[in-house]
Amino acid sequence: MIQLSILKITEYGPWTLTLGSDREHELQMLQASLYKQVQKLFSEKNCLVFLNRSDEFFVVSNGLTLDDHIEIQKTLEELFEVHLTISIGFGESPFEANLKAYDGRKNNIILNKEHNIFGFIDDKSELNVSIMHLDVDDLKSKRKDTSPYEISAIIFDLYSKIVKYFIQKNSLTFFMGGDNYMVVASSEAKNSVQNFIDMIKNNDDISLNCGIGNAQTSRDAVKLATKSLDTIRDIRDSGKPKPDVYEL
Numbered sequence: 347m348i349q350l351s352i353l354k355i356t357e358y359g360p361w362t363l364t365l366g367s368d369r370e371h372e373l374q375m376l377q378a379s380l381y382k383q384v385q386k387l388f389s390e391k392n393c394l395v396f397l398n399r400s401d402e403f404f405v406v407s408n409g410l411t412l413d414d415h416i417e418i419q420k421t422l423e424e425l426f427e428v429h430l431t432i433s434i435g436f437g438e439s440p441f442e443a444n445l446k447a448y449d450g451r452k453n454n455i456i457l458n459k460e461h462n463i464f465g466f467i468d469d470k471s472e473l474n475v476s477i478m479h480l481d482v483d484d485l486k487s488k489r490k491d492t493s494p495y496e497i498s499a500i501i502f503d504l505y506s507k508i509v510k511y512f513i514q515k516n517s518l519t520f521f522m523g524g525d526n527y528m529v530v531a532s533s534e535a536k537n538s539v540q541n542f543i544d545m546i547k548n549n550d551d552i553s554l555n556c557g558i559g560n561a562q563t564s565r566d567a568v569k570l571a572t573k574s575l576d577t578i579r580d581i582r583d584s585g586k587p588k589p590d591v592y593e594l
């Protein structure tokens with residue numbers, strides 16, 4: 347079972363209009379500082395925040411109670427003029443947890459009215475999370491004959507392919523910057539990642555490495571996933587044949 351909290355800026359569209367049309371730089375600065383604070387507050391509670399479309403955040407919030415969410419909301423409400431709505435859900439797979447959180451918001455299932463928190467918390471089941479950290483092998487060598495913008499086109503095309511493949515496995519993919527992607531993974535996603543890597547190798551001539559981490563909290567799972575990825579690099583750099591996938 348996994349718990350997911352989705353944070354979205356409340357009534358952001360109408361609020362942006364109040365800034366007039368010379369607003370884009372202000373919105374970009376606001377979104378960046380909001381992300382920084384949200385990541386800080388949740389990582390202090392052993393979670394990791396995934397940035398989604400800049401005005402929305404996904405947090406694998408395993409272990410966090412309603413009171414933890416209220417505490418974070420209070421801090422954010424003091425710091426920012428715009429406020430966030432939180433929808434919490436849980437499920438056997440990451441995608442199901444996302445549906446449950448969405449359901450809670452849509453049907454107005456209030457967990458805390460004053461601080462805009464909706465959805466469902468399961469405090470009985472044992473929570474676990476698997477993270478897959480995917481990274482392009484040796485992107486540096488591609489940069490020798492491909493311009494920065496063309497590299498970005500490749501990276502975003504790949505992002506779209508990872509999203510489409512793993513949503514079918516009830517998993518959620520996020521772009522982390524550079525050539526890094528993280529999949530909040532179901533067990534079927536973990537079982538099929540080698541197949542995905544082979545497919546991308548054959549169709550797009552891109553080699554991927556995948557480190558997998560399993561833990562109770564998302565920050566620990568991410569730490570282990572990145573450690574697994576670095577282990578693949580260590581094996582490769584020692585001259586031995588490297589695995590494409592490594593799991594801790």
Ligand SMILES: Nc1nc2c(ncn2[C@@H]2O[C@H](COP(=O)(O)OP(=O)(O)OP(=O)(O)O)[C@@H](O)[C@H]2O)c(=O)[nH]1
Binds near residue numbers: 482486523572
């Ligand atoms: N989000 C995130 N970005 C990273 C991380 N490590 C590197 N990056 C980014 O990814 C870019 C590419 O770095 P690497 O993947 O190390 O370079 P590479 O040539 O592909 O080398 P290998 O992955 O070791 O084959 C860097 O410029 C950073 O922007 C990480 O752990 N997390």
Ligand SMILES: [Mg+2]
Binds near residue numbers: 482
């Ligand atoms: Mg790389």
